[in-house]
Amino acid sequence: MAENSFDVVVVGAGPGGYVAAIRSAQLGMKTAVVEREHLGGICLNWGCIPTKALLRSADVFRTMKHASAYGLKVSGAEADLAAIVKRSRGVASQLSAGVKHLLKKNKVTVIDGEGKLAGKGMLAVTKDGVTQTVSAKNIILATGARARTFPGLEPDGKVVVTYKGALTPETMPKKLLVVGSGAIGIEFASFYHALGAQVTVVEVMDRIVPAEDEEISGFLEKSLKKDGLTILTKTSVKGIKVAGGIATCAIDQNGTVSDQQFDRVILAVGIQPNTENLGLEGTAIKTDRGFIQIDDYCATGEPGVYAIGDITPGPWLAHKASHEAILCVEKIAGQHVHPLDRSRIPGCTYCHPQIASVGLTEKKAKDAGYQVKVGRFPFMGNGKAIALGEPEGLVKTIYDAKTGELLGAHMIGAEVTEMIQGFSIAMTLETTEAEIMHTVFPHPTLSEMMHESTLDAFGRAIHF
Template identity: 40%
Template sequence: MENNFDLIIIGAGPGGYVAAVKAAQLGMKTLVVEKDRAGGTCLNRGCIPTKAMLHASELFREMKSGEEFGIFAKELCFDYGRMLSYRQDVVDKLCGGVEQLFKANGVSYIKGSAVLEKDSSVSVTEEGEKKSFRAKHVLLAAGSRPALIPVPGIEQEGVLTSDELFQLTELPKSLVIIGGGVIGVEFASVFSSLGVKVTILEVLPSILANMDKDFAQNLKLILKKRGVDIHTGVSVTKIERGEEGMSCSYTEKEAEQRISAQYVLCAAGRRPNTEGLFGEGVSIALERGRVVVDEHFRTSMEGVYAIGDLIKGMQLAHLASAQGICLVEELAGEERSIDLSVVPACVYTDPEIASVGLTEAQAKEQGLSFSVGKFMMSANGKSLISKEERGFIKILAEKESGAVLGAQMMCARATDMIGEFGGAVANRFTVPALLRAMRAHPTYNEAVGEALEEVFGSSIHSAPKKR
């Protein structure tokens, strides 16, 4: 393999591998180095395996409620080992697909440990052999790893991160989840659906605290109905090993509480994966552990760039991919093809949650004059058919222009439908423009039309607004 490239990318996750393929398509000689497996955290330990487990566990829960549809399944059970095999099969196919993309597009790929040196070269250790490579540009896309909160006992056996939870070969009997964000509620959904006793401990006043408040209120009720015990506004003080497994002490409303479970899952966010990334003498600007970049993803080191979970911002696979594409387009002298300010956020619970653009709280903070159209899914025919009535679609639009500012959805297929509103916000489409296209009946998507109509108080299937 040659030692000189146009672009060297450290990390083959959604940011790195997408940037590599795009760079190759634009005529850049590209090398990707990944120390683990192609696909990064997302494909191997994050998005994909989590969603596979959500699908399997929700299917089991739906089958248990089959009597509502006149369907009776006798002696219904599941094989956790086969669930794990199904999950791994999905992962293997997608990871293999990434490697095939490299081959098809002429991207050089090394499975080894990469280190950025002070002269901007990249040292790669592959099977014990160290080699040096150079490029006009170096892109850092090493991703992130689970973060641990500073609590006594957090390092002991029995306290798991999301990575370690995936390594269990037997279903936990009980689980305490520290953190009620996206990671926490998705794992709560998986294991509660399989009959595991799950408790969530969240330090903030609500679960999903960084999203629209309607999401938190509705999801809390749904999870509690499914047996999940949720405590918000609490502070975990220590974790100990006891007779019943792990004992987790916490303060709630100034009172000391304790709960025991077989395992404790720390789902308190992720931190940049910079350990071992920089060689001796490398001085690159960091802020709270994250690589500092400008609006063009340039670091403080000439010719070195960073994207994804390494830098400040939302830690989402699709954002990292979009950043990688935009960076490579700029390096090739082209204009960005994606608006990086419009980022959809998704939670794969049941019902699904999705949001893009501004929420009501954010629009009020900015002093904007806006209207809200909200349609409850209990009036949607497809939702009634599938008995997924609890949920809503909410749309914000500027009062004067009618331009869509944001959308929030909590319903079946929300994560698929939110794409329409990403395009609407990015292109400043108006509510009347979106209403020009009719929506098929019966579908979940026709509720989008109802919510759009409700912006003006004219939805067919909603109660009239007071004028």
């Protein structure tokens, strides 16, 4: 095989791309990955990981401010924004270096540059104006996505920013507007509020975190308002004008428009797939609103070309991209693989309190025609939660009343992002309520609430 000829070439080295490259190499295929900027992609460098580092600092600071509740005395606690950002960037850099090591360890060829389809089995890679041609039996597109913007809501990188600017603030805003209440928006709102900013969240839908179960959305909104955030639902921003370091925002609330001023605006209004300049023109690849359409095994309409991650239909999550990467490569290698069940992909939001969910919401289950049994268990009834000083939260489970199948689980509270995998495994195993009821949960743990919520769905809760 020629030096620039491969079995598999992956375009993009994010959580989909680098995982695909490593698994491909493990299966004995000569593999290359093309990356124009950072190994690890947006998630590792500008998304999932550095935001969690920021939020961890916020959690520690929040605990310090409430130290007296734990019998501790802390005085003079201050947030050092520059040090917080430096730590976050350091975590991202460490993990990016880790990805580089893993690719080298697995003998994956890393090609710097921007890849573009250039005919059957061919890829043109351009770096600093110089183009080389790479051939591959299979090409996997994994170029991810970027922040979406709208006319009149363009970022300037200083006062009006997207997630990149929000991750590396030079100063702490006094008044912050967050446009959009999905996971990204709510996480930044939680971080900046914890460090002292006066935060307003605007959401065009009738509730925040609108993809979540309605009961969880309502719980979070009540919690955030109690904590001092301003939440405006059924509200949109019609335009932003920046002058003298101040953003004047035209906020439309139920048809009434008012100008409000903020010294920072974070735009968190969705994502745009990076499918431009990929050479899709003239191929059989189909797109919908820019997202590449794929079959159950990530194949596009063009033979030998596949797509994974945020350039394909949602949910747009790093772990979904990584899972697609594995099944795509294993299918290429001729292994028996199962298609991805998108209804069983867990979602996590790392605000305070955390949110985690998997499966159908109560409304979607009923809309799908299921007769349901719904169980709930509050954190206030859990000994570990009370001992942790985290009594605010809820575990909610949804079962098929006829078969006992677990249809969905929705949680809000401390460390629920670490608990959701239990319900995810249960759904993969096609668990009914009986298996969970018969499982012995350790005490004292937060996970006991998963058991109690299931018991409650069938009228058997012990501690509630």
